[in-house]
Every structure is written in C-alpha cells, then in structure tokens.
Amino acid sequence: MGRTPADIRSHVKVTGSNTWECKYCKGIFTGSASRIKAHLLGLRGGGIGKCHSVPQQITEDLTAKLQLSQGVGSMQVSEDCLETLEMLPNAGESSSAPSKRARTDSVSSSGASANVATPSSRAQPPSNSGPIPRNLPESNVFMRSSMKASMQKQAMDQAKKEIGRLFILCGIPFNVANTTAWKRAMRAVSRIGTPWEGPSGRVLRTSELTKQKLAVETEMLSLRATWEKYGCSILCDGWSDMRKRSVYNIMVSSCKGTMFLRAIPAHAPGTVVTGEFIFSHVKKAIEDVGSRNVIQVVTDNGSNCVAMGRMLEEEYPKITWTPCASHSLDLLMEDIGSLPWVENILSKAKFIVKFVTSRPKVQNIFRSHSDLELQKPAFTRFCYIFIVLDRVLRVRKGLLRTVVAEEWYQIPEARDGDPLFMRFSSLVMGEDAFWSKAEVLIAALQPVYSVLRITDMEGSTLGLVYEYVSRIQGCIADVSGLSDTERHDLCEAVRRRWDWFHKPIHAVAHILHPLWRSEAQDTDVTLEDSWIEYLGRWTEGDMELYSQLQKERLQFRSMERYFGQPTARLRENQVSPITWWEIYGIGTPLLRKLALQILSQDCSTGPAERNWSTWALFHTKKRNRLSPQQLEKLVYTHCNLKLLESKGTHIAPLQVNVDSIDISKVKDIPRIPxxxxxxxxxxxxxxxxxxxxxxxxxxxxxxxxxxxxxxxxxxxxxxxxxxxxxxxxxxxxxxxxxxxxxxxxxxxxxxxxxxxxxxxxxxxxxxxxxxxxxxxxxxxxxxxxxxxxxxxxxxxxxx
Known part of the structure; x- marks a missing residue:
C-alpha cells in the first residue's frame, strides 16, 4: 500500500526547514523522509542511527506498510531508492501512462546499492512483467515493480564487485568467467533468486577492474594519513616478466604496511634504464606521496641506482638514498664465497648437489633415505651459498645411505666404476676434512645469514642494522676451528662491505633506539659525525631547530624527565621503540617526531622483491594478453587488497622483537656417531x-x-x-x-x-x-x- 511523506513525518516534530526531532528518543536530526524511515526502522545505509525508544507496535505497523520482512535490521535500502519511492503518487491518485513509464525508467536506472529480500522474492524470481492483480492500485503496482527492478540491479552491481575481488585476490584468470563451466555454476547459484550468469571476462578485466582499483584507492586513504606522523620510504626494484619486459615496482613502505604505488614499464624501444630514468619516476612518486613525508628511497646497489641516489640527494637534501641492506649483505656473502679456501669447500658441495639432482635414479635412491631435499644453487636467492652448504650438511646421513644401498649398484655407472660416481662415493664416504671444514664455515656464515633475515623482514628494521652488523665480526671471532688467516679474511670482507653501504641514517637510527642507549655512544666519534651530518640535512639549515633538537637529545642521553621513569628503563618496553617514543617522548616533541619517522622505516627492498611473485602469478602464458596498464591495475588492486584483508586499515606499527634474535646461534646439524x-x-x-x-x-x-x-x-x-x-x-x-x-x-x-x-x-x-x-x-x-x-x-x- 502506498504512503505519503506526511505519514512518516507524523512520528517526528519538525523544528526547521530541514531539521526534525524524533518524538521517541528526542534526538534532533536533518534530512528527508527517507532518513526518518531509516531512523525508526533501523535500516542500514541511511547514514543515521537507529531509534531505540520507538515502540514495537509502531515498528511493526511501519514495516507492514512498507511491505518489508520482519528482519529489517539486516536489510540495506539505499537512500536514493527510498527518495524515489517517496515521489510516487498515492494509492488513490491517478496519472497518465507516459508519466508512470518515465517514473519506472528513472527508478530502474538508479545506481545506488541496496539489498532487500522479501518472502516472495526468496520463493520466486522477481520480474517486472507478469500478471498483476487488478484490485491493486496502479501506483502500488508501479512502486513494487520499480522497487524490484532497482533492487535487482543494485544486487547485481554488488555481486559484480564481490566476484571481481574474488578473481583478483585469488589470482583467477578473467577468462574463466567466459567458460561454460563458470556460467553453469552461476546459473545454479542464481536459481535461489534472480537467474544470472555473472559478469563476463571482458567486464571483469575492463570496467570492473577500474572500479576495484578506485575503491581500493579510497580504502588506502587511511594508510596514507599515517605517513605524516610516521614517515615513509620509497622502495624501487626492477623485474622482468616471462616475455623479457622490464618493469620497475615502486612501493611505499611504513610501519603500518607496504603499499603498492605504481609500476614503470621499461621495455619500450629505445628505453635505457639509467639513473636519470629511475630518478624521473622516483621524483613523481615523491610528489605523489609528499616530499615532507618521505624519509628515504631504498634501491638495490646497481650503478644506475647509485647515480639516481646522487641526483635525489641534490634535489631533496632532506631525503636519503639508502642501499638495500639485504642486497648488500648478500653481496657480502658473495665476497666471502670468492675467498680461495671457501671456494674449495663450496665447489665440492655444489658437485654433490649437481650429481644427485641431475641423475633421476640417484635422486630417487636419495629421496628414499632422506626427508629433506638438496637445495640447488640459485643466484637470484639471497644467501644461496649458506643455504646450499647447510642443506648438504643436514642430509649427509641420507647421502651415506645412498652409496651403500643395494639400488646404488644396480646403476650401470656405479657398477662399472664411472669416474664421477667414484668421486661422489669417495667424497661422501671419506674426506672428513671437507665435512668438518664445512661445519666451521657454516658457523662463521650464520651471523651474516641471520642479520640478512632480520633486514628482509617487513616493518621497522632500520634501527637494527647498525647494531647487528657491528656484532657480525665479534661472532666470527668466536668461531672455533678457523685459522688466524681465515678469521682475518672473513672480518675484512665484513668491514669493506659495511663501509660501502653504511649511511648516516643507520647511525641516527641506532642512536635513537632506546634499547641500544649506552655510555659508549657518547664517545663514539663515528656515531657523532653521522648524527651531525644527518641532523644538518634534516633541519635544512634551520639553526634554531638544530639547536632545539640538540638540547632535547641531551635529555634523552641523560635519561631526564619522562625518559627516567622506571617503566622507561624496562627492556620489555624498549624492544618496541615506536611505542616507547610515543609514550615517553612527550617532553621532547621535536626529537620525538624525528625518532618516530626514523625508527619506523624499512631498510631493504624486500617487499618490492616479494611483489615479483604477484607479477608472475598474473602474467602467465594463459594470461599474457593483459596489457601493461591492465596488469598494473591488477597488481595494484591485488597487493593492496591483500594488505587491507590481512591487516585492516587501523593496524599497530610493525616492530621486530629483538629478544627472539640470536645471530650466532646455529641450528643443530645432525651428527653421525x-x-x-x-x-x-x-x-x-x-x-x-x-x-x-x-x-x-x-x-x-x-x-x-x-x-x-x-x-x-x-x-x-x-x-x-x-x-x-x-x-x-x-x-x-x-x-x-x-x-x-x-x-x-x-x-x-x-x-x-x-x-x-x-x-x-x-x-x-x-x-x-x-x-x-x-x-x-x-x-x-x-x-x-x-x-x-x-x-x-x-x-x-x-x-
């Protein structure tokens, strides 16, 4: 049955031209009759709270008049749709057919989202065509048909949105939506309500993908708002797809999570990835994020990235170019692997791996005696030297069982004394010097590998680099079984690589980390020089700001005021530096802002490199018809949806618990009695x-x-x-x-x-x-x- 706006307004008291007061809860609100309905019936989507004082009888009467089900609290009716229904004539009024047709078209074309399920719509599909009881007023007929058409369209729009997110999050090719199997599945589901085959693959990869990207951009605004307080880092790293097309990922990292910003295609004819090329795109990213929010730009150690870093620091003195710590430590591992005595050990380990993995019969025998697989050397994997050698040591018993197995001598080469088989057997059974030296080398490489794992974590790791890299040499010095020459070679390799990628921002993060605070810092000339250099750049020549920061640092060094509280000295509080500064840095606002922005940063391009797998997931042989623009939209939506799905928009700062880290601890290697x-x-x-x-x-x-x-x-x-x-x-x-x-x-x-x-x-x-x-x-x-x-x-x- 139809109603006029006056019917619903009888439950409120009009106090102004667009304001009214609820007679039941005495709340004052603004809006039209649709907001009054939403308030009284508790309809979501109206942008107004539910009235908890309205009598139950009034609610039931209004529900019956609106022809809704009793579960109105779980329904969603759009404000635009209800506004349109209010414009329909009363039950007793008459209107011409053309005007009724026009109203129906206008209501059916509305794009607002709402879901209303009546008992009749659950039992049978709603339809605008069909027999209409003659005893119903014409206006009521048009209202019901218009409402059903509008609800059906809005439900389909919502379904498209959710299906699009399903395809993006789960990495399903868009062409699946064009298959007969998909359409059969959608029709089977839609038999519950309105018959529908779902959106096509073309719709998903074009208009729906664009809508999803815009929706995700809106949801990421809350993350962007945190960059002003915590700062952020621009991460840039290159990648080549299966068709050898170079792509550079630009991501924005902060303690709240890593956001995918954009991808830069670098495969156009005549394109050369120089320092100028990278800097031009990094500059656009900085302007997009806001230069005042960017603390550093992290890239790998290529010569073009080094050139980009020089141009960056000239253009933006306050922003630091920082080499990727994980990549630098991986280069340190390569430096150690090039030492002659280390290379001799690694060559034998690689021979064992290659011998087993390249012969299916030998590999099958080995797998029957070992639960672990041998790791092949992979130059794209961080610390592959450590990983390969460590795995060879752990599967030694399986290798021994392999060469004494009955199946081993069923292989013709092993039975006939092939030289490679004889060398493998002698290396596995004998050469105790190789196995003992390999164990010593693993103990020496363990701190390097552990620190690399720390730097490759996502979150606030910049404040850990200086401390843990400094500990590597001490851990190597404590390894027994190394000669003086070997120990000197390893420590010298660590020193040279650290001198190369160390930046003042690492020292500043070390100084501001409450856990590393000690009297030794006061006499460390290297730390003080780095502090003065970075502070001069961060203040951009503002001497008053520089002096104030130095005064506040003295309070921090001497643990005065809030810094001297007993709880501030507890280790369990200091291991979370961001939280610590938010609580105890209230008396030094300038230093607190600097500490939060420095300690919240990442130290590597790990998130950007992990994003390669996302590109590989979408860009396969079955999906490589996607254009670079579509692929970028897809990766952007997928990565950021993953962030929103896993962590939400209001997450705590990501901080690494250093109490769980012991860089010198080597996992127990199985010993053979x-x-x-x-x-x-x-x-x-x-x-x-x-x-x-x-x-x-x-x-x-x-x-x-x-x-x-x-x-x-x-x-x-x-x-x-x-x-x-x-x-x-x-x-x-x-x-x-x-x-x-x-x-x-x-x-x-x-x-x-x-x-x-x-x-x-x-x-x-x-x-x-x-x-x-x-x-x-x-x-x-x-x-x-x-x-x-x-x-x-x-x-x-x-x-």
Missing part, C-alpha cells in the same frame, strides 16, 4: 668388493653361463689360449708353488680406481708383481684347473 660411520664404511667396502669380484667374473667368463666362482675363470685378453706378451716379448711365468696372499681381496677393495682393474698391470699392482725384474708370483692358483702354465706363454717364445 663414529661407530655409525664405521658401519657405513664397512658396508661400502663390502659392496665395493662384491662389485669388483662380480665384474671380474662377468668379464673373464667366456661361456654363456654365469660364473659361480669368486675368481675369473680365464684371464682376459687371451688369444687362442695364450696370453699377450709384455714389452718386447718378455713373458710372465708365475710360480705354481707359491700361494696367493690371504689379504689380496682387501687390497683390491681399497684400490683407488677400479676402471682398469681387469688389466694385467692392475693385477700386478694389487698382487705385488713386478714383471720388469723377471720375478715370478704365486697367482696361478687363482685360475681354474684347465688353465695351465703353458697356456700363458707368449707365441714368440715357443720353439
């Missing part, structure tokens, strides 16, 4: 002996039937029953009365090479024969009875 090593060695020797004997029997047997003897039936290289002569026709005539040495089998098993053990020279070596001296040996008994002394005389010596 000496008695277990002896068992493996015994099994290996027995396996080698069996293979040698089997191979001799197989090669020396001239019959088709396999030999059952442990000794070869006939000597190899026989020619008509006679042996080949040696060097100028000299013959070898063994002494038939001399017995074979009892340990000849063990001597054969311990020979270094088995490739030519069937040759006469090798038999001589194993048995102690020297043909040059003309001596004889007792090895005739090693042949069967049908092989006599006369059968091994050279043809030329016959009468």
């Amino acid at each position: 000496p008695e277990e090593k002896d068992i493996f060695s015994m099994l290996f020797r027995e396996s080698q002996l069996f293979v040698r004997q089997t191979r001799r029997g197989t090669r020396g047997n001239t019959t088709d039937a396999p030999s059952t003897s442990r000794r070869p039936r006939k000597m190899a290289s026989r020619r008509g029953g006679r042996a080949r002569g040696r060097r100028g026709g000299r013959t070898i005539r063994p002494d038939p009365e001399t017995s074979l040495p009892e340990d000849w089998e063990h001597r054969s098993a311990s020979s270094s090479s088995d490739d030519d053990d069937d040759s006469l020279a090798d038999i001589e070596r194993v048995m102690g024969l020297h043909s040059d001296s003309g001596s004889t040996s007792s090895w005739a008994s090693s042949f069967d009875e049908d092989v006599g002394i006369d059968d091994i005389v050279d043809e030329e010596s016959e009468p």
Whole structure:
C-alpha cells in the first residue's frame, strides 16, 4: 500500500526547514523522509542511527506498510531508492501512462546499492512483467515493480564487485568467467533468486577492474594519513616478466604496511634504464606521496641506482638514498664465497648437489633415505651459498645411505666404476676434512645469514642494522676451528662491505633506539659525525631547530624527565621503540617526531622483491594478453587488497622483537656417531668388493653361463689360449708353488680406481708383481684347473 511523506513525518516534530526531532528518543536530526524511515526502522545505509525508544507496535505497523520482512535490521535500502519511492503518487491518485513509464525508467536506472529480500522474492524470481492483480492500485503496482527492478540491479552491481575481488585476490584468470563451466555454476547459484550468469571476462578485466582499483584507492586513504606522523620510504626494484619486459615496482613502505604505488614499464624501444630514468619516476612518486613525508628511497646497489641516489640527494637534501641492506649483505656473502679456501669447500658441495639432482635414479635412491631435499644453487636467492652448504650438511646421513644401498649398484655407472660416481662415493664416504671444514664455515656464515633475515623482514628494521652488523665480526671471532688467516679474511670482507653501504641514517637510527642507549655512544666519534651530518640535512639549515633538537637529545642521553621513569628503563618496553617514543617522548616533541619517522622505516627492498611473485602469478602464458596498464591495475588492486584483508586499515606499527634474535646461534646439524660411520664404511667396502669380484667374473667368463666362482675363470685378453706378451716379448711365468696372499681381496677393495682393474698391470699392482725384474708370483692358483702354465706363454717364445 502506498504512503505519503506526511505519514512518516507524523512520528517526528519538525523544528526547521530541514531539521526534525524524533518524538521517541528526542534526538534532533536533518534530512528527508527517507532518513526518518531509516531512523525508526533501523535500516542500514541511511547514514543515521537507529531509534531505540520507538515502540514495537509502531515498528511493526511501519514495516507492514512498507511491505518489508520482519528482519529489517539486516536489510540495506539505499537512500536514493527510498527518495524515489517517496515521489510516487498515492494509492488513490491517478496519472497518465507516459508519466508512470518515465517514473519506472528513472527508478530502474538508479545506481545506488541496496539489498532487500522479501518472502516472495526468496520463493520466486522477481520480474517486472507478469500478471498483476487488478484490485491493486496502479501506483502500488508501479512502486513494487520499480522497487524490484532497482533492487535487482543494485544486487547485481554488488555481486559484480564481490566476484571481481574474488578473481583478483585469488589470482583467477578473467577468462574463466567466459567458460561454460563458470556460467553453469552461476546459473545454479542464481536459481535461489534472480537467474544470472555473472559478469563476463571482458567486464571483469575492463570496467570492473577500474572500479576495484578506485575503491581500493579510497580504502588506502587511511594508510596514507599515517605517513605524516610516521614517515615513509620509497622502495624501487626492477623485474622482468616471462616475455623479457622490464618493469620497475615502486612501493611505499611504513610501519603500518607496504603499499603498492605504481609500476614503470621499461621495455619500450629505445628505453635505457639509467639513473636519470629511475630518478624521473622516483621524483613523481615523491610528489605523489609528499616530499615532507618521505624519509628515504631504498634501491638495490646497481650503478644506475647509485647515480639516481646522487641526483635525489641534490634535489631533496632532506631525503636519503639508502642501499638495500639485504642486497648488500648478500653481496657480502658473495665476497666471502670468492675467498680461495671457501671456494674449495663450496665447489665440492655444489658437485654433490649437481650429481644427485641431475641423475633421476640417484635422486630417487636419495629421496628414499632422506626427508629433506638438496637445495640447488640459485643466484637470484639471497644467501644461496649458506643455504646450499647447510642443506648438504643436514642430509649427509641420507647421502651415506645412498652409496651403500643395494639400488646404488644396480646403476650401470656405479657398477662399472664411472669416474664421477667414484668421486661422489669417495667424497661422501671419506674426506672428513671437507665435512668438518664445512661445519666451521657454516658457523662463521650464520651471523651474516641471520642479520640478512632480520633486514628482509617487513616493518621497522632500520634501527637494527647498525647494531647487528657491528656484532657480525665479534661472532666470527668466536668461531672455533678457523685459522688466524681465515678469521682475518672473513672480518675484512665484513668491514669493506659495511663501509660501502653504511649511511648516516643507520647511525641516527641506532642512536635513537632506546634499547641500544649506552655510555659508549657518547664517545663514539663515528656515531657523532653521522648524527651531525644527518641532523644538518634534516633541519635544512634551520639553526634554531638544530639547536632545539640538540638540547632535547641531551635529555634523552641523560635519561631526564619522562625518559627516567622506571617503566622507561624496562627492556620489555624498549624492544618496541615506536611505542616507547610515543609514550615517553612527550617532553621532547621535536626529537620525538624525528625518532618516530626514523625508527619506523624499512631498510631493504624486500617487499618490492616479494611483489615479483604477484607479477608472475598474473602474467602467465594463459594470461599474457593483459596489457601493461591492465596488469598494473591488477597488481595494484591485488597487493593492496591483500594488505587491507590481512591487516585492516587501523593496524599497530610493525616492530621486530629483538629478544627472539640470536645471530650466532646455529641450528643443530645432525651428527653421525663414529661407530655409525664405521658401519657405513664397512658396508661400502663390502659392496665395493662384491662389485669388483662380480665384474671380474662377468668379464673373464667366456661361456654363456654365469660364473659361480669368486675368481675369473680365464684371464682376459687371451688369444687362442695364450696370453699377450709384455714389452718386447718378455713373458710372465708365475710360480705354481707359491700361494696367493690371504689379504689380496682387501687390497683390491681399497684400490683407488677400479676402471682398469681387469688389466694385467692392475693385477700386478694389487698382487705385488713386478714383471720388469723377471720375478715370478704365486697367482696361478687363482685360475681354474684347465688353465695351465703353458697356456700363458707368449707365441714368440715357443720353439
């Protein structure tokens, strides 16, 4: 049934031209009749709170008149839709058909979002066409049909939005929406209500993607608002897609999270990624974010980035260019890996990895004896040297079981004594010096790897760099098993790399971190020089501001006023420097602002590099029809939606708990007891002996039937029953009365090479024969009875 605005206004008292007072809760509000309805019925979307004093009978009467279900509290009716319904004529009024058609069209085309579900709409799909009871007034018919059409359109818009977010967040190709399977699924779901096949792939990748990007930009405004207080860092890092198209990611990092800003295509013909090219785009990002909010720009250590850093600091003296700490520590690991004595250890570890992973049969045997996989060297992975060597040490028992397994000798190369297989076996079974030296090297590299892991974390890590890099040399000095030369080589590599990527901002963050506060800082010339240099740039020549900051720093150094409170000295509070400064820095507002902006920053481009996986997720062979512009929109929406979904818009500052960090602690490497090593060695020797004997029997047997003897039936290289002569026709005539040495089998098993053990020279070596001296040996008994002394005389010596 229809109603006029006067009906709903009977529940309020008009106090002005656009203001009214609720008769039940006595609240004063502004707005039209639609806001009165939303207030009385508790409809969401009206921008007004629900009246909690309205009688229940009044609510039920209003609900019945509006033809809504009893669960009005869970419905959403748009204000625009209700305003349009108010303009419809009363039940008793009449109007011409054209005007009614015009009203229907105007209501149906409204774009506001609302969801209303009536009992009838749940039972059957709403439709504007169909039989209409004749006893209903015309205005009521048009109101119901218009309302249903409007609600249907708005519900579809909302469904498109949610489906679009599903495709973006889960990395589903847009073309899935064009498949028959998708349409069948959507039709099955829509049978509950209005029949619908969902949006097409073209709609999702064009108009809907643009809408999603705009919606995410709006939701990210709350994050942008925090940059003025905490500051932010511009992260820039390059990437190449599967079609070798270079892309530079620009992201904005702060203690509240990392936001994807834009992607820069660098694959256009004639484009050269120089320092000027990078700086031009970084400058646009700084202007977008606001130069007063940017504390630093973090890039990798390429020469073009170094040139960009010089131009940046000339253009913006207050902004610092900072090399990526993670990348710099990875270069330190490369420096250590190039040392000759380290390179020798790594080459053997790489040989083990390559040997196993490049041979499927060997890899299958290894996997049956080890729960861990060997890690292949990957030059794009941080600290791959440490990762590869550490994994080789952890799977040593699996490697030992591999070379003594029965399946190992079923491989032809292992059975025939292939040189690579022999080298692998000897490296796994022997060379204890390699394994012990590898363990010492892992202990020396552990602090470098641990600090790199710290710097690669997302959040406030800038205040940790100076302290933990300084501890690396001390940890290396404490490693036992290193010679003085080796220890000096490692410490010198650390010092050179630290001198290269250290910046004044690292020292300032170290000074302002409450946990590192100590008297030693007061006498550290390097720290003081860095503080003076950075403070001069940050104040931009304002001497009054410079002097005030120095005074406030004295209060911090001497722990005066709020800094001297007992709770301020507790370690559990100091490990969270941002929170600490917000609480105890109230008496030094200028220093507090500086500390919050410095300590809230990241120290690496890790978030930008992790974003490569997002590009790879979307840009596959099945999705590479996306244009660079569409791909950028997709990555922007995906990354920032992930941030909003996981952390929300009001999150606490991300801070690293240093109490959980021990950079010198090496994870326990499984040790193999000496008695277990002896068992493996015994099994290996027995396996080698069996293979040698089997191979001799197989090669020396001239019959088709396999030999059952442990000794070869006939000597190899026989020619008509006679042996080949040696060097100028000299013959070898063994002494038939001399017995074979009892340990000849063990001597054969311990020979270094088995490739030519069937040759006469090798038999001589194993048995102690020297043909040059003309001596004889007792090895005739090693042949069967049908092989006599006369059968091994050279043809030329016959009468």
